[in-house]
Every structure is written in C-alpha cells, then in structure tokens.
Amino acid sequence: MNARSIVIVLALVITACSTQGTPSGGAAATDQGSGFVFASTQFTPTTEQEAMRTKILAGYKGAPVDFITDAEGVILDRITAEAKAGGAGKVGLIGLENGQFGSLISGLQDLGSTMDKYKGIPADFVGLGKLGTATQYYVPWMQATYFLAVNKKALPYLPSGADVNALTYDQLITWGKNITDKTGKRMIGLPAGNNSLLHRLLQGYFYPSYTGGLVTTYKSADAETMWGAIKELWKYTNPQSTTYAFMQEPLQSEEVWIGFDHAARLINVLKAKPDDFVAVPAPAGPKGRYFMTVLVGLAIPKTTANQAGAAALIDYLLQPSTQIATLRENSFFPVVKVDIPGDLNPGLKLEADAVAKQAGAKDAKPVPLPVGLGAKGGDLNKAMVDTFQRIVVKGEDIRTVLNEQAALVQKAITDAGATCWGPDGSSTGPCQVK
Amino acid sequence: MTTGRMSVRWRDDALPLALLGPAVLYLLLLIVLPMVQALVLAFQGDDGTFTLEHLRRMTGDVAFRDAIRNTLVLLILIVPAQIVLALVMALLVHSRIRGHEWFLYVYAIPLAISDLAAGILWLSVFTQNGYLNTVLQALGIIKEPIVYLSYENIAMVIGAIVIAESWRATALVLVILVAGLQLIPRDYFEAADLFGASRLRRTVHVVIPLLRPSLQSALIIRTIFAFTTFAAVFALAGRNLPVVAGEAYNWSVVARDPHVAAAYALVLLALAGAMTMVYLRVLGTSETQRAR
Numbered sequence: 001m002n003a004r005s006i007v008i009v010l011a012l013v014i015t016a017c018s019t020q021g022t023p024s025g026g027a028a029a030t031d032q033g034s035g036f037v038f039a040s041t042q043f044t045p046t047t048e049q050e051a052m053r054t055k056i057l058a059g060y061k062g063a064p065v066d067f068i069t070d071a072e073g074v075i076l077d078r079i080t081a082e083a084k085a086g087g088a089g090k091v092g093l094i095g096l097e098n099g100q101f102g103s104l105i106s107g108l109q110d111l112g113s114t115m116d117k118y119k120g121i122p123a124d125f126v127g128l129g130k131l132g133t134a135t136q137y138y139v140p141w142m143q144a145t146y147f148l149a150v151n152k153k154a155l156p157y158l159p160s161g162a163d164v165n166a167l168t169y170d171q172l173i174t175w176g177k178n179i180t181d182k183t184g185k186r187m188i189g190l191p192a193g194n195n196s197l198l199h200r201l202l203q204g205y206f207y208p209s210y211t212g213g214l215v216t217t218y219k220s221a222d223a224e225t226m227w228g229a230i231k232e233l234w235k236y237t238n239p240q241s242t243t244y245a246f247m248q249e250p251l252q253s254e255e256v257w258i259g260f261d262h263a264a265r266l267i268n269v270l271k272a273k274p275d276d277f278v279a280v281p282a283p284a285g286p287k288g289r290y291f292m293t294v295l296v297g298l299a300i301p302k303t304t305a306n307q308a309g310a311a312a313l314i315d316y317l318l319q320p321s322t323q324i325a326t327l328r329e330n331s332f333f334p335v336v337k338v339d340i341p342g343d344l345n346p347g348l349k350l351e352a353d354a355v356a357k358q359a360g361a362k363d364a365k366p367v368p369l370p371v372g373l374g375a376k377g378g379d380l381n382k383a384m385v386d387t388f389q390r391i392v393v394k395g396e397d398i399r400t401v402l403n404e405q406a407a408l409v410q411k412a413i414t415d416a417g418a419t420c421w422g423p424d425g426s427s428t429g430p431c432q433v434k
Numbered sequence: 435m436t437t438g439r440m441s442v443r444w445r446d447d448a449l450p451l452a453l454l455g456p457a458v459l460y461l462l463l464l465i466v467l468p469m470v471q472a473l474v475l476a477f478q479g480d481d482g483t484f485t486l487e488h489l490r491r492m493t494g495d496v497a498f499r500d501a502i503r504n505t506l507v508l509l510i511l512i513v514p515a516q517i518v519l520a521l522v523m524a525l526l527v528h529s530r531i532r533g534h535e536w537f538l539y540v541y542a543i544p545l546a547i548s549d550l551a552a553g554i555l556w557l558s559v560f561t562q563n564g565y566l567n568t569v570l571q572a573l574g575i576i577k578e579p580i581v582y583l584s585y586e587n588i589a590m591v592i593g594a595i596v597i598a599e600s601w602r603a604t605a606l607v608l609v610i611l612v613a614g615l616q617l618i619p620r621d622y623f624e625a626a627d628l629f630g631a632s633r634l635r636r637t638v639h640v641v642i643p644l645l646r647p648s649l650q651s652a653l654i655i656r657t658i659f660a661f662t663t664f665a666a667v668f669a670l671a672g673r674n675l676p677v678v679a680g681e682a683y684n685w686s687v688v689a690r691d692p693h694v695a696a697a698y699a700l701v702l703l704a705l706a707g708a709m710t711m712v713y714l715r716v717l718g719t720s721e722t723q724r725a726r
Contacts, residue, residue, distance in 0.1 A: 074687075
C-alpha cells in the first residue's frame with residue numbers, strides 16, 4: 001500500500017461525509033427533475049474526483065448530479081441497499097467496471113432501446129454490456145488497459161536483439177537480470193501490495209500469454225512453467241513490491257525503472273516526466289501478447305428517481321467532446337469514435353501510443369475482465385493473489401500450491417455459475433479447471 | 435404507606451434507571467446488536483442454516499496462522515514498550531520540573547493524527563527513497579539506500595511498525611496515567627518526603643502502587659487497540675504482514691465475504707476478551723482495595 005492510495009482513502013472518508021447536497025452538474029435553467037447520485041468505482045483519487053465534478057461534468061445542463069466514488073465494496077453495498085429498500089433511491093446512475101455489475105443484474109434497467117443512439121462503440125463492447133444475457137444492462141462508457149512504463153535509464157540494459165516495443169517475458173527477465181548484474185539493484189516493479197491490481201496482471205497477461213487460458217489451464221504444465229518464469233522475474237524485482245499499490249510513485253522516486261500497471265496508475269509519472277519515460281506494450285508469452293481491456297459501463301438502477309435525468313447524463317458522457325475531456329482529465333480512453341486531438345498532454349500521448357501499439361501488435365490478443373462472477377469475483381481474485389503470495393513470495397512448491405489453489409478457483413467459478421470467457425473459450429456449464 | 439411516600443420511593447428507584455437508560459440503549463444498539471449480528475453472520479450459511487463452513491474457510495486461509503501470530507507478536511512488542519514509555523513521560527509531566535506543562539501538549543500531538551495518516555507519515559520515513567535513507571546518505575553513514583520494508587526482512591518491517599505505533603498511541607496511555615497521577619493525594623508524597631524517601635523510592639513504593647487502577651485501565655484499552663492495529667500495518671507492510679483486523683477488512687471489502695470477515699471479528703473478540711480477563715485477574719483491584 002503506498003502513500004498516495006492511503007491519502008485517497010482518507011480523502012474519500014472526508015468527501016463521503018461532505019458530498020451530500022453539493023450538486024456538481026451545471027445548474028439547470030428549467031426544472032430537469034430531481035437531483036440524483038452518480039455512483040462509481042472509478043476516479044477514486046481526489047484529483048480525478050475533482051476533475052470529474054468540476055470539468056468533465058461541467059457542461060452537463062440537466063438535473064443536479066452528485067458524483068460519488070469509493071471502493072467497489074462500498075459502492076456495491078450502497079446500490080444493493082437501495083435496491084433492497086425499494087421505492088425511489090438516491091442513486092440514479094452507476095458507473096462500474098464490466099466485472100463489477102454481476103451481483104446487481106436483477107436491479108438494473110434494460111437499456112437496449114437506447115443503444116442505437118451511440119455510434120461507433122465496438123460490437124465486442126456492446127456485447128459485454130449484456131453480461132452474458134440477451135439484455136443490455138449497461139452502456140459502455142470508457143476503457144483502459146495495462147502496459148509497461150519504463151525509465152529511459154533502463155534502456156541501455158536491454159538484452160541484445162530485443163525491441164522494447166515488442167518484448168517477450170523472457171526478454172523482460174533478462175533485462176531485469178542485466179540491470180541487477182550491472183547496478184546491483186532490483187529495478188523491476190510489480191504492484192503486489194494491498195489495493196493493487198496484481199490479480200488483473202495474472203488474469204489478463206501472465207496466464208493467457210503463457211497458457212492460452214485462465215481457468216481451464218489454471219494448474220496445467222504451462223501454468224507451472226509460467227510460475228517458474230514469474231519466480232525468475234521476481235529475483236530482479238524490487239522487494240518493496242509487496243507494498244506497492246500504484247506503480248507511479250516508485251517509478252517517480254526511481255525505486256524502480258520498469259513498472260507494470262493500469263494506465264490510470266501510471267499516468268502521474270508519465271505526465272510529470274514525459275521526457276524521462278517511455279510507455280511500451282505488455283510483453284508476449286509463448287501463446288501470444290495477451291492484454292486486458294478494462295471496460296467501464298453506465299447502468300441505470302430500477303430504483304432511480306429521475307429516469308430521464310439519468311438517460312440524459314449517459315447521452316452527455318458519451319458525446320465525443322465529453323469522452324475527450326475524460327481522456328484529458330482522467331486518462332480513460334473513449335469508447336465511441338472520436339478524433340484524438342493533437343494537443344494532448346505529452347504523458348497522455350505516451351499512453352495513447354502504447355495503447356495503440358499494444359492493440360496493433362501482430363500477436364495481440366485482447367482479454368476482457370472476468371465475466372459472470374458477480375460477487376464471487378473477489379474470491380477468484382483472492383485465490384489468484386494467494387497463489388502468487390505462496391509460490392513467489394513464500395517460495396512454496398509450485399505443483400502443490402497450484403493443486404490446492406485450483407480448488408478455490410473452481411469453487412469461486414462454480415458458486416457463481418460462470419461459464420468460460422475470453423481465452424478459455426466457451427462452456428455450457430460452469431467453467432472447469434482441467 | 436401513603437401514596438405520597440410511594441411515589442417518592444418510586445422516583446428514587448427510577449432515577450438511577452433513567453440515568454442509566456441512554457447508556458444501556460447505546461450499548462444495546464451499537465455494541466450488543468452488531469455483536470449478535472456478527473455472530474449470526476459467522477455461523478449462517480446462504481440458506482440460513484447453521485454452518486461451520488465460514489470458520490473452516492478462515493482457518494484454512496493462507497494468511498490465518500500468520501495473522502494470529504503477527505497480531506500477538508505486535509501486541510507483545512508494542513504494549514509493554516508503550517506502558518513503560520508512557521509511565522516515564524507521565525512522571526516527567528507530573529514532576530513539575532521546568533517546562534513540565536509543555537510536555538503533555540507536545541506528547542499529545544500524535545493523538546490528533548489518524549492512525550492511517552500516521553502510517554503514511556512513517557511510510558515516507560522508511561520507504562526506500564524516504565527521509566531516513568536520504569538523511570543517512572547525506573550524512574555519509576550509508577552509501578546505498580537500505581530497503582527497510584522488504585518481505586525478505588520481516589523483523590525490520592515489524593520494527594518500523596512498532597516505532598510508528600509507539601509514536602502514535604503512547605500518548606493515549608499517557609493521558610490515562612497523568613489523570614491517575616493527579617488523583618493521588620499530595621499527602622502521600624509529603625509523607626514520603628517527611629520520611630526522607632528518595633525520588634526513586636517514592637516512585638516505586640508510593641506512586642506506582644497507587645497508580646495501579648489507572649495502569650489497569652491503560653493496559654486494557656491499549657491491548658484492545660493493539661489487537662485492532664491495522665492502519666499502520668496496512669501502510670508500512672502492505673501484504674507482508676497479515677494481522678487479524680486487516681484480514682477481517684480484506685475479507686469484507688476486497689473478497690466481499692462478510693461471513694469470513696465476521697468470523698475474524700469473533701477471533702478478535704475472543705482474544706481481546708481473554709486478555710482483559712487476564713488483566714483483571716492479575717492486576718485485580720478489588721472494591722475493598724479501591725475504597726482504601
């Protein structure tokens with residue numbers, strides 16, 4: 001856990017107490033219906049919250065909107081509580097990651113009839129919004145991904161023949177080894193602390209790139225090879241990694257030179273030192289260059305007090321100008337067709353280039369966030385992070401740990417009744433570990 | 435008996451009850467009710483029947499043993515150190531040496547800081563490129579920064595947490611002890627002086643025995659707080675050092691399983707309850723002693 005994310009937690013406690021009755025949307029000239037709450041798990045850092053309230057939402061002229069954001073658990077609890085209480089709730093619009101909608105399905109409206117309005121959203125994204133059903137539960141809002149941020153000081157140590165824009169995991173390991181051999185320091189950084197997104201790196205990057213799957217291949221021979229490789233990588237990884245939540249701080253203080261994390265958790269260092277850093281695609285494994293597309297969507301709860309207001313806010317957030325404002329202020333990328341402006345912040349430009357290179361690589365294979373797990377998503381994440389903790393940090397036997405943890409992975413999947421998704425292909429019943 | 439008398443008697447009986455009412459209501463609503471709910475959560479399956487499944491998940495979890503061990507280790511390291519420190523500080527405050535009135539204010543400053551903020555503050559001291567390494571490097575004592583918060587050196591991580599926690603919460607104990615010191619009648623000190631007792635003898639034979647009730651309260655409060663130590667550990671150790679309160683948080687907020695979180699909360703309750711009993715037995719100040 002790093003300082004910044006704790007500050008965020010603190011700030012959240014304060015804002016949670018003070019957001020009541022401070023509408024952040026533009027003042028309505030005419031009566032636009034009652035004000036409502038826009039609850040989201042995104043934009044939790046205070047600066048992003050501020051940008052959302054004062055800049056991104058500034059042009060919205062509908063009913064007063066109170067934007068609140070918090071950790072997934074807190075937001076989901078609030079929405080679920082309102083749904084249970086019945087009647088008209090305060091929350092009028094919800095903005096969550098694809099994987100976070102699962103437990104809310106029964107309380108969400110069908111937005112299918114509105115989808116025609118939004119042009120240029122990729123069909124894959126629209127499909128994800130159905131959450132494995134025939135109903136359009138959410139409208140895609142914005143997207144992000146993970147990649148490597150690299151301090152230029154690390155470039156001289158690149159293994160010979162390696163292209164920094166098309167690395168393999170083996171080359172990344174050799175790169176780390178070269179740096180350690182020559183400088184005596186471990187300069188690779190992985191976010192492996194509390195509140196980190198390590199589980200996403202395992203689910204969307206390491207596992208599919210090495211095994212071509214996630215659940216089905218959880219304890220396969222390929223998985224054994226992969227954990228061996230991660231252990232090797234760990235030798236050249238800063239041992240403080242188990243305290244890192246966001247990679248941007250250790251990159252900025254030069255505790256590490258190479259950091260692997262979510263775009264929004266790297267942007268500050270890229271904005272602060274665009275000349276000192278490069279952003280490059282995630283490495284490729286034996287099965288390809290798998291990367292995770294984080295899709296964030298908008299949904300309207302059935303308990304909303306202002307139906308028209310919530311729909312109008314979705315319209316506003318999907319306008320190209322708002323999508324670009326969202327990119328500029330909070331570094332999430334558009335889902336509708338927009339022309340990326342030329343005067344983008346240099347740090348954002350680095351990110352935009354890395355995202356384009358990653359998606360455009362010839363061995364690129366996108367993976368969605370886990371689908372259909374709902375509330376059991378936490379169990380899957382925990383099972384994966386515990387596997388990492390046991391094998392990599394504590395040095396337990398790979399085969400034993402995989403057999404034991406695979407049972408927990410299977411339990412989470414079976415309890416949720418989730419069919420296979422993404423790299424695992426499809427299945428009729430719950431996805432099975434083989 | 436006349437009706438007048440009866441109503442007076444009734445009022446005499448009712449007054450204490452009425453005065454107790456708000457406190458009892460508060461305890462019932464905010465302490466007893468959640469405790470019962472936690473108990474139900476920990477033992478109730480999805481279908482509403484009794485189950486030990488959640489307890490099994492807790493005890494079978496990777497972090498369970500470590501969490502219990504770490505919590506106890508922190509307790510053993512933090513509580514005695516703080517009690518001794520606080521006692522010395524309290525005696526200093528009470529000693530009326532020059533500037534003594536300032537000590538209390540200075541010592542109490544960390545009390546005003548939230549434990550999470552204190553954790554962040556100490557993180558900025560102990561992190562690899564933090565204040566401590568920067569100062570040591572500037573003084574030429576070390577050449578390369580030392581990694582204090584590494585999973586490879588848990589002793590150092592624990593040391594950092596003990597320092598952070600001592601800095602933050604010693605003042606809590608101090609305030610209780612200072613209040614206790616002020617309750618001791620001056621006559622005892624004068625009597626000791628009259629018999630020519632040295633300052634040390636006076637402290638050992640007069641002050642500390644008379645301070646026992648305060649020490650007991652301080653120990654109980656501090657121990658319960660040590661069981662729930664969480665924010666400083668969260669900030670300084672990340673995933674390196676699971677503690678019981680932190681696991682309850684992780685299960686509730688990250689893994690979103692309130693049942694296992696409630697099971698962890700019960701473990702905390704049991705541990706804190708057991709320790710409180712031990713203190714009450716060992717340091718037991720009976721009513722008769724207090725009356726004396």
